[in-house]
Amino acid sequence: MMDTLTQTDREPATAPFLAGELGPGPAWLQSLREQARTRLGEIGFPTTEQEEWRFTNMAPLRQWPLHAAEAGARQVGPADIEPFRLAGNGYCLVFVDGRFRPELSTLPGPGAALRAGNLRAQWDGDGRELQPHLARYADEKANFFTALNTASFEDGAFVSVPAKAVVEQPVQLLYLAASERPGAAVHARNLIVAHQGSSVKIIETYASLTSAPHLTNAVTELALGLEARVEHCKLQNENERAFHIAAVQAAQSRNSHWLSHSIATGARLARNQIQTWLVEEGAEAILNGLYLARGEQLIDHHTVVDHAQPRCESHEFYYGIMAGRSHGVFNGKIFVRQDAQKTNAKQTNRNLVLSEQALINTKPQLEIFADDVKCTHGATVGQLNDEALFYLRSRGIGAGLARRMLIRAFANDAVERITLAPVRAQLEQLLTEWFESLDTSLSSHDR
Amino acid sequence: MLEIRDLSAGVDGKEILKGLNLSVQAGEVHAIMGPNGSGKSTLAQVLAGRGEYAVTSGTVTFNGVSLLELKPEERARAGIFLAFQYPVEIPGVNSTVFLKAAFNECRKARGETELDAVEFLALVKKKTNLLELDPALLSRAVNEGFSGGEKKRNEIFQMAVLEPKLAILDETDSGLDIDALKIVSRGVNKLRRPDNATLVITHYQRLLNYIVPDHVHVLVHGRIVKSGGKELALELEQRGYDWILEGAAANGKP
Ligand SMILES: Nc1ncnc2c1ncn2[C@@H]1O[C@H](COP(=O)(O)OP(=O)(O)OP(=O)(O)O)[C@@H](O)[C@H]1O
Ligand SMILES: [Mg+2]
Numbered sequence: 020m021m022d023t024l025t026q027t028d029r030e031p032a033t034a035p036f037l038a039g040e041l042g043p044g045p046a047w048l049q050s051l052r053e054q055a056r057t058r059l060g061e062i063g064f065p066t067t068e069q070e071e072w073r074f075t076n077m078a079p080l081r082q083w084p085l086h087a088a089e090a091g092a093r094q095v096g097p098a099d100i101e102p103f104r105l106a107g108n109g110y111c112l113v114f115v116d117g118r119f120r121p122e123l124s125t126l127p128g129p130g131a132a133l134r135a136g137n138l139r140a141q142w143d144g145d146g147r148e149l150q151p152h153l154a155r156y157a158d159e160k161a162n163f164f165t166a167l168n169t170a171s172f173e174d175g176a177f178v179s180v181p182a183k184a185v186v187e188q189p190v191q192l193l194y195l196a197a198s199e200r201p202g203a204a205v206h207a208r209n210l211i212v213a214h215q216g217s218s219v220k221i222i223e224t225y226a227s228l229t230s231a232p233h234l235t236n237a238v239t240e241l242a243l244g245l246e247a248r249v250e251h252c253k254l255q256n257e258n259e260r261a262f263h264i265a266a267v268q269a270a271q272s273r274n275s276h277w278l279s280h281s282i283a284t285g286a287r288l289a290r291n292q293i294q295t296w297l298v299e300e301g302a303e304a305i306l307n308g309l310y311l312a313r314g315e316q317l318i319d320h321h322t323v324v325d326h327a328q329p330r331c332e333s334h335e336f337y338y339g340i341m342a343g344r345s346h347g348v349f350n351g352k353i354f355v356r357q358d359a360q361k362t363n364a365k366q367t368n369r370n371l372v373l374s375e376q377a378l379i380n381t382k383p384q385l386e387i388f389a390d391d392v393k394c395t396h397g398a399t400v401g402q403l404n405d406e407a408l409f410y411l412r413s414r415g416i417g418a419g420l421a422r423r424m425l426i427r428a429f430a431n432d433a434v435e436r437i438t439l440a441p442v443r444a445q446l447e448q449l450l451t452e453w454f455e456s457l458d459t460s461l462s463s464h465d466r
Numbered sequence: 467m468l469e470i471r472d473l474s475a476g477v478d479g480k481e482i483l484k485g486l487n488l489s490v491q492a493g494e495v496h497a498i499m500g501p502n503g504s505g506k507s508t509l510a511q512v513l514a515g516r517g518e519y520a521v522t523s524g525t526v527t528f529n530g531v532s533l534l535e536l537k538p539e540e541r542a543r544a545g546i547f548l549a550f551q552y553p554v555e556i557p558g559v560n561s562t563v564f565l566k567a568a569f570n571e572c573r574k575a576r577g578e579t580e581l582d583a584v585e586f587l588a589l590v591k592k593k594t595n596l597l598e599l600d601p602a603l604l605s606r607a608v609n610e611g612f613s614g615g616e617k618k619r620n621e622i623f624q625m626a627v628l629e630p631k632l633a634i635l636d637e638t639d640s641g642l643d644i645d646a647l648k649i650v651s652r653g654v655n656k657l658r659r660p661d662n663a664t665l666v667i668t669h670y671q672r673l674l675n676y677i678v679p680d681h682v683h684v685l686v687h688g689r690i691v692k693s694g695g696k697e698l699a700l701e702l703e704q705r706g707y708d709w710i711l712e713g714a715a716a717n718g719k720p
Contacts, residue, residue, distance in 0.1 A: 405518075406554045410608075413514045414568035414624065415542035415575070424567070428558025428607075 036085040039170035044142045051154045055169035062163045074348045074380045075319045088116035088203035095197050105222050105441040109188030110135050112176045115195050117205035119174050133180040135190055141177050156240045156270045164264045168206045168238040175208030180217040189220040196227040204234040213247035220250040227258035237265040243275035250278040256285035266292040273299035283310040283318050294323040297331040308337035309433035312345030319348035326359040335366040338433045341377035342457050348380050355387040366396040371429045423454040467492045467663050473524035475512045482508045484688035493660045498667045500685035501707050506667045507551050510636045514548040515541050543575035545631030549621035549638050556608040564608050593626040597653045614641035622650050634665045639673040651676030671703040
């Protein structure tokens with residue numbers, strides 16, 4: 020992968036980029052950025068010596084000619100956007116190489132039930148709506164890349180759903196990498212605020228328009244007010260040379276409901292932190308995930324469910340399918356704090372390993388400080404069931420199709436949990452393409 | 467139709483079938499009986515192409531083609547059907563989707579046009595009626611959470627849809643209640659034609675009152691040691707297998 024990255028490109032660009040050059044914005048934001056930059060130095064660039072990064076080696080990134088993605092490197096028009104659009108009659112905020120492109124976006128008008136636009140427009144205004152939330156939830160203390168994002172991000176999406184508003188059509192945040200020059204990096208930053216009693220569905224898409232290696236370092240914060248309901252679907256299908264790092268952090272008020280999906284199929288290396296903080300009683304979170312890795316891909320999910328208060332529920336289901344020489348990592352943390360009595364927390368991680376060279380590291384981490392709680396976790400790693408495969412074939416179904424049916428079946432529950440029909444349809448198509456790419460490598464033992 | 471010669475097969479170096487011979491003509495029903503562990507299911511699985519069993523010698527010819535060279539799906543498309551003794555549950559694979567795929571793959575292989583969803587559902591309706599199968603089962607995943615009897619009935623339902631040339635029923639009667647046994651048997655009989663054949667593996671004579679065999683074979687220690695007409699089944703019911711085992715031993719056979 021490194022062959023396009025020449026020696027001369029390296030050091031000058033990379034060093035300042037990873038040092039956290041401060042992004043723009045008013046004084047209140049600058050002070051947040053300064054803090055984050057200080058943390059960067061304290062945390063240090065992650066190494067595999069650290070438990071949190073044991074299986075996920077970020078060192079190659081330091082060799083990249085990283086540079087802030089340039090504007091307009093490639094002409095991107097509506098036709099480029101079309102294949103990724105999933106919002107139907109809803110709204111779509113388009114960012115190309117990290118830059119907001121209103122002319123490609125579908126934005127709510129003044130009378131709409133919610134507000135959606137870019138962050139920069141907010142802080143260029145009075146920033147009143149950002150201040151209470153921005154950089155208040157994401158975990159910068161421990162995560163180098165989150166701190167780096169806070170110090171550096173240039174722009175991102177802001178979605179605000181007023182109290183009691185129920186928005187049926189989804190809002191899509193579409194991030195496209197278009198640079199042909201290797202090493203373009205984007206710190207994407209999103210803030211979603213769902214006020215009391217509101218309901219909204221967010222689709223967050225990351226994809227590449229070229230095959231050049233690029234870095235995405237995204238942070239999304241979601242604030243769920245009293246009884247708010249948010250479905251959040253993160254789709255990551257960047258090119259297989261990209262590095263994708265993302266943190267999604269929800270903070271949930273009383274009786275709020277968060278349905279989170281992380282569908283990860285792209286990137287050479289992908290690291291997703293999906294985290295929720297159940298701050299008040301009665302909040303419920305469902306964390307659903309599906310990762311498909313093939314070739315040399317590494318796809319890593321670190322999830323954190325933090326039960327801070329009583330009577331919250333969390334249900335976590337992550338499914339992984341690993342082919343080729345790929346590597347899956349799942350680490351699921353559940354904290355149940357001392358006050359969080361009557362917590363009900365469940366975690367399941369199931370993995371299907373399709374080749375002998377593929378690898379999965381899965382680990383539940385439960386830290387329970389309350390005594391009256393229900394917590395269960397389970398992880399499985401398996402192969403395709405030979406008996407089921409034979410059963411299908413004994414009815415006349417070819418080995419290739421039979422295998423695909425079983426792999427598809429494995430992913431079924433994860434797909435079904437997504438309520439957004441266009442997302443499911445796109446996922447279906449993606450799965451089909453993925454299976455076709457595997458067919459040749461799988462058909463060796465067909466007897 | 468089916469010609470098995472000197473078939474030996476085993477698993478992990480353990481020989482289970484030891485030089486088995488059997489010949490089935492079109493239009494016939496053959497019953498295979500025998501003690502537990504004698505190799506009946508192994509024979510069925512070997513005929514269906516289960517890769518775990520290694521064939522160490524012998525030949526199997528099915529309508530002129532050498533069956534052992536074919537993959538399981540090719541055998542199915544050529545008209546072999548195995549109703550499993552223990553049908554596997556396949557979560558996440560919808561019964562109807564599965565059966566439609568199987569049906570159309572078989573049609574395609576025979577150069578026939580595939581049925582569309584509407585045509586296929588009409589066919590399914592006819593066959594569920596024949597076997598008095600609860601259509602609700604078909605909206606579920608293959609065999610998932612089916613009762614023992616429902617699984618067995620579902621096997622015969624699949625057979626009714628796929629219309630094989632040679633159906634191998636491996637203890638289809640076990641797990642069926644008395645009424646279900648009659649319904650399933652009636653279904654099997656309705657599907658009988660001069661150009662197809664049925665191999666019925668069973669422990670109980672009762673099934674053979676409904677599906678009347680032309681020949682009954684006794685499989686012991688991996689080979690057929692006795693064959694006869696349907697009255698042989700009655701005799702086995704009364705006398706068990708000891709007298710056959712002794713006879714086989716007297717003949718110098720293991
Ligand atoms: N996959 C396998 N691995 C190891 N041993 C096996 C395997 N399959 C079958 N056998 C053994 O081969 C022998 C024959 O088994 P088989 O299932 O064919 O018997 P059967 O005649 O169908 O018995 P039953 O009447 O109990 O169904 C048994 O001793 C069984 O344990
Ligand atoms: Mg058996």
